Amino acid sequence: MEYLDLLPEHVRTDALTALHAQRQRWVNQDKKGFLRYRRPSEALAAFHAARVDCCSDTVILGDTDEIDEGLRQQVRQHLLAFKPWRKGPFSVFGIDVDAEWRSNRKWQRLLPFLPDLKGRTIADIGCNNGYYMFRMAAHRPRLVLGFEPSVQHYYCFRALNGIAAIKELAIDLLGVEHLPLFPACFDVIFLMGVIYHRPSPIDTLRDVFTALVPGGTVIVESQAIPGDDPVALFPETTYAKAPGVYFVPTATCLRHWMVKAGFEAVETFGSHPMSSSEQRRTEWMDFESYSDFIRPDDPQTTIEGYPAPHRVFLRGRKKG
Numbered sequence: 001m002e003y004l005d006l007l008p009e010h011v012r013t014d015a016l017t018a019l020h021a022q023r024q025r026w027v028n029q030d031k032k033g034f035l036r037y038r039r040p041s042e043a044l045a046a047f048h049a050a051r052v053d054c055c056s057d058t059v060i061l062g063d064t065d066e067i068d069e070g071l072r073q074q075v076r077q078h079l080l081a082f083k084p085w086r087k088g089p090f091s092v093f094g095i096d097v098d099a100e101w102r103s104n105r106k107w108q109r110l111l112p113f114l115p116d117l118k119g120r121t122i123a124d125i126g127c128n129n130g131y132y133m134f135r136m137a138a139h140r141p142r143l144v145l146g147f148e149p150s151v152q153h154y155y156c157f158r159a160l161n162g163i164a165a166i167k168e169l170a171i172d173l174l175g176v177e178h179l180p181l182f183p184a185c186f187d188v189i190f191l192m193g194v195i196y197h198r199p200s201p202i203d204t205l206r207d208v209f210t211a212l213v214p215g216g217t218v219i220v221e222s223q224a225i226p227g228d229d230p231v232a233l234f235p236e237t238t239y240a241k242a243p244g245v246y247f248v249p250t251a252t253c254l255r256h257w258m259v260k261a262g263f264e265a266v267e268t269f270g271s272h273p274m275s276s277s278e279q280r281r282t283e284w285m286d287f288e289s290y291s292d293f294i295r296p297d298d299p300q301t302t303i304e305g306y307p308a309p310h311r312v313f314l315r316g317r318k319k320g
Contacts, residue, residue, distance in 0.1 A: 003170035006121070006143045008185055016181045023173040027154065037155035040081035044159040047075060047093070052164045054138040057089065057104035059131060061163045064094030082156040084285040087131035092163065100285035102278050103131045106192075106221065106311075113269045113315060115217045117141050120187040123211065125176050126194045130157035130169065137166050145186075146171040147178065179207040186211055192221035195254070196239075199246045205261035215320030218263065223248055224271070224312040230256050233306060240293035240302045240309055251312040263316030270313035 004012055004020060027034060049062030067075070076095050088099025117139035124133050127146030136144050148154050148171055157171045176194055189208050198204040208218050225233050225248050232249040239245040249257065251268045258266045279290040295301045300308050 003143060003145055003172070006170075007182070008121075011182055011185045013181070019174075019178070019181065020172060026173060027151065034151055037082065037152050040078040041155040041159040041162070044075065044078050045162040047071075047163050048165060049093070049163050052166065054134045054166075057108075058091050058096075059089070059134045060091045061160060062093040067093050078159070080284075082129070082152060082159070084287055085129065085156075085282075086153075086285065087128045088284070090131070090160065092160070097284055098282040099131075100279055100282060100289055105278055107132060107135050109270050109272075109313060110219065110221075113313070114139075114219070115188055117188060121145075121185065122188045122190070123147060123179075123182070123186045124190045124192075125179075125208075126192070127157065127171065128153045130160060130171065132190065132192070133157070133169050133171075134160075134164070134166070137169055141168055144169050147174040147176065149173055149175040176204055176207065179211040182211045184211070184213050187213055187216050189216070189218045190221075191218060193223070195220060195222045195257075196246060196248050197244050201247055201249075202257050202261055205257055205263070209262045209318055212318040214318055216318045218258075218316050218318075220254065220258065220314045220316070222254055222312055222314075223274075224254065224310045225250055225307045226273070226310050227307075228252055235304065235306060238304060239306060240290075240304075241288065242293075248306075248309070251314070254312060254314060258314060258316045262318070264319055266314060266316040268312060268314050271310055274309045274311060 050066055051063050053060040072093055075093055085097055085099040087101055087103045088097050090097040117136055120141050122136060122141050122144045124144060125147045127133055127148045130146055133144045133146050154171055154173055161169050189212060191208055195201050227250045229250060230253045232247040232253050234247055235245055239248055251271055255266050255268060276291040281289045293303055294308055295303055302308055
C-alpha cells in the first residue's frame with residue numbers, strides 16, 4: 001500500500017501525487033549517485049527478520065541465529081555501503097551498527113513528553129535512516145511518514161525497513177519545504193535537527209503549523225546557544241564546522257518563534273550541552289565528529305570561536 005492511501009482524502013491532490021511519482025522516477029534512475037545506495041538496499045531486501053524489537057535503546061532487526069555467518073558477512077558489507085551512519089544504534093542479525101549519534105539518549109529525553117502516538121498520523125521531518133521512526137513504531141501509530149531529501153538516507157531506511165517490514169512506516173524524498181502539500185494532515189510532527197538549517201525559521205514553523213490537524217502537536221529539537229535572552233547566533237560561514245547553518249537560537253528565542261508561528265502551550269522541556277560522549281567517531285562513521293568541532297583548549301567554544309552548542313527540546317500545540 002502506498003502511504004498516499006493512508007493520508008486524508010483532501011491531501012491526496014494531483015500536485016502531491018505528481019511529486020511522489022517524480023520522486024519514484026528519480027530513485028529508479030540508473031545513475032551512479034543512485035545506484036551506489038540502491039544496489040545494497042535491493043540486496044538487503046532479500047533478508048527478512050523474524051524478530052523485530054523497537055522498544056529498546058538498540059533497534060533490533062533480526063537475531064544472530066536467523067542467518068549463518070556467511071550471509072551475515074554479506075549483510076554487514078551491504079550495511080557498510082551506507083556509511084557514514086549518523087543515527088542509531090541498530091542491531092541487524094547480530095551486527096551492531098554503532099552510529100555517530102547515540103540517538104537513544106535523545107529518544108529517552110523525549111519519551112516523557114510525547115503525546116499519545118497510538119493510531120496517529122505522524123511526520124518525521126529530516127528522518128535520516130529512520131531510527132526515531134522505528135522507535136515510534138513501538139507506539140502503534142497509523143502512519144509515520146519520513147521526509148528525507150538525501151538519497152543515501154532514503155535507501156538506508158528502505159534497506160532497514162525491508163528487513164523489518166513494518167507497514168506503518170514510509171519514507172519519501174521530501175524536504176520540510178514540501179509541508180504545504182500536506183495541509184491539516186498530521187496529528188504529530190517531529191522537527192528535530194532542522195530549524196537551524198532554515199534561512200527563514202518562522203516561515204518553516206508556519207508550514208509545520210499548517211500541516212498539523214487542529215489540536216495537533218509539534219516536537220521541536222534544535223541546536224542552540226546557551227543563555228536566556230531571546231537572541232540567535234548568525235554565523236559568518238560555518239558553525240561547529242557545519243555549513244548551511246543560519247540562525248542558532250537560545251531556547252527562549254526558539255519559543256518566541258513558535259509563538260509567532262501560531263502555536264499555543266509552547267514549553268521548553270529539556271536542554272543540555274553537547275558532548276563527545278553523545279556524538280563521536282565510530283567504525284560506522286569514521287569522519288570528523290564533535291571533538292573536532294570544538295576548540296581543544298576550550299570545550300565551551302566552537303572551532304570558529306562561537307559558544308559551543310547545546311540541544312533544546314520544545315513542544316507546542318495547534319489550537320483545536
